Structure formats: C-alpha cells, structure tokens
Amino acid sequence: MLAEPSVVELDGAFCRALLPRRDPDGHKGTFGTVVCLAGSLEYAGAGILCATSAVRAGAGLVALAVPHWLAPVVAGRVPEVVTVPLFGLKSVQDLDPDLALASVDERRPDAVVFGPGIAETAGYHRLLVSLLSEAGAPIVVDGGGVNLLARAAGWSAPKRQLVLTPHPGEFARLTGAEVTASDERRLERCVEAARRFGQVVVLKGARTVVAAPDGRVAVSPFAVAALATAGSGDVLAGLIGALLAQGMGRFEAACLGVHLHGRAGERLSLSLGDAGVLASDIAHELPATRHELAQHSQ
Numbered sequence: 415m416l417a418e419p420s421v422v423e424l425d426g427a428f429c430r431a432l433l434p435r436r437d438p439d440g441h442k443g444t445f446g447t448v449v450c451l452a453g454s455l456e457y458a459g460a461g462i463l464c465a466t467s468a469v470r471a472g473a474g475l476v477a478l479a480v481p482h483w484l485a486p487v488v489a490g491r492v493p494e495v496v497t498v499p500l501f502g503l504k505s506v507q508d509l510d511p512d513l514a515l516a517s518v519d520e521r522r523p524d525a526v527v528f529g530p531g532i533a534e535t536a537g538y539h540r541l542l543v544s545l546l547s548e549a550g551a552p553i554v555v556d557g558g559g560v561n562l563l564a565r566a567a568g569w570s571a572p573k574r575q576l577v578l579t580p581h582p583g584e585f586a587r588l589t590g591a592e593v594t595a596s597d598e599r600r601l602e603r604c605v606e607a608a609r610r611f612g613q614v615v616v617l618k619g620a621r622t623v624v625a626a627p628d629g630r631v632a633v634s635p636f637a638v639a640a641l642a643t644a645g646s647g648d649v650l651a652g653l654i655g656a657l658l659a660q661g662m663g664r665f666e667a668a669c670l671g672v673h674l675h676g677r678a679g680e681r682l683s684l685s686l687g688d689a690g691v692l693a694s695d696i697a698h699e700l701p702a703t704r705h706e707l708a709q710h711s712q
Contacts, residue, residue, distance in 0.1 A: 421601065422632040422669075424624070429673040430707055434472075434660045442474030446524035446659025449477045449498070450652060451514075451541070452557075453531045458487050460531020460557065460648045465495040467652030467697040468527070471674070472704070473659045476652075477521045481509060496521075509537025511544045523551045525658035529559020530648040538562060546572035552658050553577070556651035560584040576613040577664050579651055585617055595619050605631050614664040616654070618647060622672045626665040636676030640683040645693025650675045653700065678703040 422428055437444055448468045453461020458480075465478040469492065480488055482499035489497040498521065500514040514537075518526065528545065532538050539562050545553060546566075552575040555563055560580045563569055564587040582593045589610075591603050604617040608625035617623040620637035653675055657667035678699040682691045 420631070422630070424632050424634045424669055424673045424676075426673075426677075426707060426710060428632075429670050430710060432662070432666050432670045433704070433708055434657070434662055436472070440474075445472055445474035446656070446661065447475040447477070447521055448473045448525050448527065448652070448655045448659045449479055449518050449521050449523040450527045450530070450655065451479045451518065451532065451559075452527060452529065452648070452651075453478070453480050453484065453488060454533040455484060455487075456533070457531030458484060459645060462488055462491050463645045463648040463693050463697060464527055464530045464556075464652035464655075466492050466694065467649040467700065468656040468659075469494050470697050470700040471653045471656035471671075472701075473525075473656035475521075476656075477523075479514070479518055479521075509535065509541060511537065511540040514541050515544050515548075518545075519550075523659070524661075525551050525554070525655045527554045527556065527651050527655040529555055529557040529562070530651050532558040534558045534561055539566065542566060543569070546574060549573045552664060554579060554651050554655045554658070556580075556647060557584070560588055564588045570611055575664055576611075577616060577654055577658070577668050578607075578611070578613055579616040579618060579647065579654065579668075581618045581647060593617065601625075601631065601633065605629070614668050616650075616668050616672060618650070622676070624665065624668045624672055630665055632665075632669050632672075634672050634676050636673075636680060638676060638679040638683055639688035640686070640691040641676070641679035641696070643691055643693055643696075646675075646679075646696060649693050649697045652697070674700060674703050674707070677707070681706075 477496040479498040485499040622634040654671035
C-alpha cells in the first residue's frame, strides 16, 4: 500500500509561480520548437488542434508532422505552423520509422507531442519505439500514442523523458487498472502508474490528476462541462508540449498546462455556457488565460 502522498491543488497561486519568464529580447528560438506527430485522414483535426494549441501556448516554432499524403489536407490550416511531410509511407497502414524520425530530428525539437489522432498502425508503433530508444527531447504521449505504448514491449526504460496523458480508457489499457470519475482510488492509481513507469502521468477528466515518479501529485480544481468536447485532449497535449519546449520540467509543465486548460474552459463557460464550446475555442483562449494568470502576480 502506498503512503498517502502530499496533494497540491492546482490553483492560481501555485501555478502562477510556475509561469516561465518571457524574455522581451527573445526570438522564436528562445521559446522552443515543438514537433507534433499527430493526425490521420480520419482525425486530421486532431493534429491541427494540437499544433494550434502549441502556438497559442507560447512555443516559438511549431511543426505538424503528418504522412505526406495528409500534408495537403492540413497545410496552411494554421498559417503559423510548419507542415512536415513524413515520407516513406508504403501504404496507409505503414510508415518508414527511419525516414520519419529523420524528418523529426531535422526540426531539432525541444519537445515532441506524439499520438493525438494518429492511426494506430505498425509504422507508427515502430516510430514510437525508435523515438524511445534514442536520447532526445521530452515527449508528450497522448491518444493513439498511449494505446501504442500499451502494446510496446520493454518501453518502461525509455531514453527520453515522457509525459503520459491518458483518459480513463487509455489509462486502463496502459496499466490494467480501471478508473472512473468517481473512483476513490483514482489519485492513488495515478501515483502508482507514475512510479511504476518512472514518468509523469496526467490522468485526464474532471479534476485531472498529475503525478510524478518521485511522489509529487497535484489535482486540478476544475470540473467544467465545457471541456467535455472532442479535441479537448489534443489541445491539452499541445499545450503541455509547448511548455516543455519553453524549458519547464515535466511535472511543472503538466501542472501548468492542466491549470491553463481548465481555467480556459471555465472562462469560456462563463461567456458561452457549458454546451457548444469547441476545442479550437479552448486553444484560442489560452493566451488570455495565461495573461490573466501572469497579471495577478503583479
């Protein structure tokens, strides 16, 4: 039985102290490069949402890496995002991991987001294994990436630092432990997973839990119906990736990302109500949400 961890609430006071400094003399390189390996023909919007969120969260440069046949679909949808075609696609079901990895490395990312909306194919599985076997930028593993991770043998000692962002269903596939929104052991199970894998785990849902392998754990105060919309998790993944690229530690980036995401949803629910909020609305609300948090520190 785990000892009861000391739980931090992700309120404004705690998260305000985490905000990375924005150097007025900085340039796009100062604020980091994020590569989002996200999206598929069925879920092209997931990649767009992830990349949009990373831009809105303050990353200096964001690249959306997709199979080359998908590039014309997403190119220019967000003018500020670079589209990186992943060549080496032999079929819709396959992707050459060496060529794909070379395309990612060419961007010299400070953070990678892997998985929102991807097709869970053998090619992406091999690409994920390749990423984990080489030292490099930290990776936010989300969505289809978490499902692929659950099927990847021997991934528990990767050469990169990870932030895992499963929803309850993905968490169950990854750990074998079922969780529900009302599960009294939800926090404990998240802490167990972080220690077991040696990675930061973000268990999404109302009052999202963030746990680090060293025993630190934090809980979001937000339970906002406006966030219960398709693509909301893609926005969170891009947001955390952008904060990592700006030099934050994994636990801190996850905590601040969860807070900004929740507070953006709360702000939108106050102006638009709890129904009909789009995931893209959440992404576009991030600058004002971050500014609000920073202003309260002055």
